Amino acid sequence: MKKAELEEFHQLFRQVVKLFRSRCWICNGKYNQKEAFVIHHRDYNKTEKIYSDFKTTDGKLDKLSYYRYLIPIVKQNPKRFRLLHHKHHWLAESWARFKLENFERCVKVAREIIKRREGKL
């Protein structure tokens, strides 16, 4: 993104981050412009466009056009969305590829690892 586009992108985000306490819903990390954040859909409305509908002329995803479209929708009904670090959104989307049963076993293993590390096992 060019400098002016990047500034517009951050300006769009700044319009809505306060609706989410300016924090990542997963880790509670404070919103800032140095880390990548996303607005995550908790539900999709089939009449609305999605990120992959926005492409530049060379076929790449057009993040700025997408957020120009999305931010007014977020303002109308913020409860449909969550503010997340990009890295945490990516993790959640990765876990969501599991079948529910396997995901729950994966969480069990992760919980055992965390408890062992924290001396709670």
Ligand SMILES: [Zn+2]
């Ligand atoms: Zn986070």
